[in-house]
Amino acid sequence: MSNDEPGVGREGEEPSKRPPGDHDNPFAGFDLAAIFGQLQSMFSWRGGPINWDLARETARHTIRAAGDASLTQEERDRVDETVRLAEYWLDEATTLPAASAGGALAWNRAEWFEGTLPAWKRLVEPLAKHVVNAMEKALPEQAGPMGQQLTGVLTQVGGMMFGAQVGQGLGHLASEVFGGTDVGLPLGPTGRPVILPANVAAFSEGLGVPTAEVLLYVTLRECAHQRLFHHAPWLSAHLFSAVEEYARGMHVDIAKLEDIAGRIDMTNPEALQEALGSGLLEPEETPRQKAALSRLETALALVEGWVDEVVTLAAAPRMPSAAALREAVRRRRAEGGPAEQTFGTLVGLELRPRRMRDAATLWANLREARGLAGRDALWAHPDLLPSAEDLDDPAGFAQRASTPDDLHLTDLGFGHGTDAEDQDDSAGGAEDDADGPEGGGGDQGDSPGPSA
Structure with a gap:
């Protein structure tokens, strides 16, 4: 050279x-x-117990790493068409009308994250605030001015810890969810069905069912959820308050927190995530905590059981794969799919409807005893809903509440058209049990088929 x-x-x-x-x-x-x-930006965050700037950046990075193509117009049109078909089928399976708040939403993963972020903030901030407060209280009282400085540092560190964990968790969750109600809570805009076509297609792999049928079944569930949350506006607040009540009862192991704070490597995001997942948060076995958990689990079971019953009633007579898809979704929920696992990591609580099958049986018994309107009328007020004890005896509850007067529904304007026979006729004769109605419940020739 x-x-x-x-x-x-x-x-x-x-x-x-x-x-x-x-x-x-x-x-x-x-x-x-x-x-x-x-x-x-990380160390100057002053917006609360969670550094949402860090959470948003982490989630976007996680979503990009997993892949997230923009939706084509064809995909959006297919979702619109599937929602219309699903709503048509549901009209014969429930008296609750379709929610009309602007139409369906077809989202990719990034759109789901941004669209559900306000709901996640409401869900996880109470717990984050509780943990950050515990971190501050762990400081010795004699720390003086130095303690005030450490309090500020702990607040920032806590915000970073939660920001990194929430962002990573929601980023992974965005690649798994089907829509806006996967965890049993309305995370997206109420009244607007949300579908993620890419995730539905991934779920359909290995099921041996055409993707179009999987999309229709998932859409039926999303639309049924939306009808329920739209018709019972108190329900969303009821569920969110139960989550918040549970979060307020979480116990923070101060000794473990002090040990973790002394060993944690702030440059290692994985270490931050492991810190919060190392048994730091444990539920307190207090009557208040137990009551909050029982109330939440029962409400989730009733919501998921009703959706299961209604979707089965709508799909089974028309869709040969309905039974297989029902079991696939049930297993996903019962085993704690990605949605439940992520939520458990974020707020220390698994939103798993453990008694969904019992609740579905209860709603089916109510339909048989009182018809569609009598079954759906119980959503008029939280005091009308079955209790955890009622789930132990669904047939008995259906008999005890076999007339509208038993629940004073006529005073609330829900006594019209509760005759069981009339309602069964209006449902096209779909009288089979919710655990497996077969074809013949309706005139298939009068309804569009599942192909899209």
Whole structure:
């Protein structure tokens, strides 16, 4: 190589400076301004117990790493068409009308994250605030001014810990969910069915069922959820308050927190996530905590059981794969699919409707005893809903509440059209038990088929 080449000096002369980016530069390839800007943002967060800027950036990175293509117009049109068909089928399976708040939403993963973020903030911030407060109380009282400085640091560290965990959790969850109600709560806009076509297609792999039928079945469930939350506006607040009540009863192991804080590596996001998942948060076995958990589990079971019963009533006479899809969804919920696991990591609570099958049987017994309107009328007020004890005896509850007067529904305007025979006729004769109605419940020739 000639000494006249750029960057190589003649003998006895200093070599000329090499251009930026050379391999000898330890900072080559790094955008130092961006790195320091992100660090400054992380440590200057003052917006509450969770650093949502960090959470949003982490979630976006996680979603991009998993892949997230923009939806085509054809995919959006297919979702619109499937929602219309699902609503048509549901009209014969429930008296609750379709929610009309602007139509269906077809989302990719990033759109789901942004669209459900307000609901997640409401769900996880109470627990994060509880943990950060516990971190501050762990400081010795005699710390004085130094303690005040440490309190500020702990608040920022806590916000970063939760921000990293929430962002990563929701980023992974975005690649698994089907719509806006997968965890049994209305996470998206109420009254607007939300479908993620890419995730539905991934779920259909290995089921041996055409993707179009899987999409229709998932859409039936999403639309049924939306009808329920739209018709019973108190239900959303009821569920969210139960989650918040449960979060307020979480116990923080202060000794373990102090040990973790002394060993944690703030440059390692995985270490931050492991810290909150290491038994730091445990439910207190208090009557208040037990009551909150029981109330939440019963409400979730009733919601999921009603949706299961209504969707089965609508789909079984028309869709040969309905029974198989029903079991696939049930297993996913019972075993704690990604949605439940992520939620458990985020708020220390698994939203798993453990008694969904019992609730579905109860709603089916009510339909047989009182018809569709009599079954659906119980959603008029939380005091009318079955209790956990009623789930133990669904047939008995159906008999005890076999007339509208037993629940004073006529005073609430829900006494009209509760005759069981009339309602069975209006449902096209779909009288089979919710655990497996067969074809013949309706005139299939009068309804569009499941193909899209």
